[in-house]
Amino acid sequence: MQPESGFSTRAVHTGSEADPVTGAVITPVYATSTFKQDGVGGLRNGYEYSRSANPTRTAWEECLAALENGRHGFAFASGLAAEDTLIRALLKPGDHVVIPNDAYGGTFRLFDKVAARWGVEYTAVPIDDPGALLAACTSATKLVWIETPTNPLLTIADITEITTALADHDLHVAVDNTFATPYLQQPLDLGADIVVHSTTKYVNGHSDTVGGAIAVNDDDLAERIRFHQNSMGAVMGPFDAWLTHRGAKTLSVRMERHCDTAERIAAYLSSHPKVAQVYYPGLESHPSHAVAAKQMSRFGGMVSFRHKDGEEASVEMCNRAKLFTLAESLGGVESLIEHPARMTHASAEGSELEVPSDLVRLSVGIEDAEDLLADLEQALD
Incomplete structure (x- = not known):
């Protein structure tokens, strides 16, 4: 080659x-x-x-x-x-x-x-x-x-x-x-x-x-x-x-789809009344958006956000999701949702790396964007 x-x-x-x-x-x-x-x-x-x-x-x-x-x-x-x-x-x-x-x-x-x-x-x-x-x-x-x-x-x-x-x-x-x-x-x-x-x-x-x-x-x-x-x-x-x-072999085509949908989801969450903060480098509100735009061709398929009503509300929202599967890991063709403080980042509890207790992490898959948005809407509301 x-x-x-x-x-x-x-x-x-x-x-x-x-x-x-x-x-x-x-x-x-x-x-x-x-x-x-x-x-x-x-x-x-x-x-x-x-x-x-x-x-x-x-x-x-x-x-x-x-x-x-x-x-x-x-x-x-x-x-x-x-x-x-x-x-x-x-x-x-x-x-x-x-x-x-x-x-x-x-x-x-x-x-x-x-x-x-x-x-x-x-x-x-x-x-x-x-x-x-x-x-x-x-x-x-x-x-x-x-x-x-x-x-x-x-x-x-x-x-x-x-x-x-x-x-x-x-x-x-x-x-x-x-x-x-x-x-x-x-x-x-x-x-x-x-x-x-x-x-x-x-x-x-x-x-x-x-x-x-x-x-x-x-x-x-x-x-x-x-x-x-x-x-x-x-x-x-x-x-x-x-x-x-x-x-x-299919990484490029998958990543394009992940990015397309993640951008829509980040924008949706940014305007949702139950969401206090969205973490996504593709948003201009992200403090390092300019750096991400300089060194990345697009902004990825991961979106994190904090629930305005606190830890228990974020846990309940994860449990209510249907199309987003409640599971650890990320990056697959299927969309996943998790509560980092109690799941992937539980080992950091009590340390300087402890994550916010109201944080929800999404791994946005390649399903139809409208279906994923509908699932988030029912889970949040």
């Missing part, structure tokens, strides 16, 4: 070259744990054991890297497995990390409850305030962790401004690109060193597999990640890799 090929062309074709023996246009599921060697140490195309490499996973990793305009892609068993592998590859006891003060609850738990016990410290800052971020960096800071948009408050970080300001620091900048996806935003092109995904979400897009991913450009960094991926072993299995690769 030519590097100048368009996004959708790369999504469909990278890693999906026709099989030279059978002509199969889709990479098979190589459901094997080991590979026959041609003599001791005589590997066939580098394959010996599926934890180290598997052709189905390789095909997906090639596609992933191409979508992020990266040179190297790595597929993991989950988004948190990707994050944990990255922490082990880059950090040691005594190192320091800067994270968003409204990071995903699972990411916060990983740094606060797992990495902290290993001797890695962190500071949480408003990720849309580059000055606060720079002030939090010390000589021990080795990783700046960015989510943009953040989960669940959809805060926007200016990737270019942050990476430019940190260019002379001895650290890596990693961007969790799960909400935006590589279709809407490509952090490596904006100066980031590392891109991380929960591919469970939009990249796969069908709520039928769990996975994670890392993409980088630097060859030395890639070797460190590859070593730890193999050593720690939290790799994506071949069938999950096949499903994720298949899902990614």
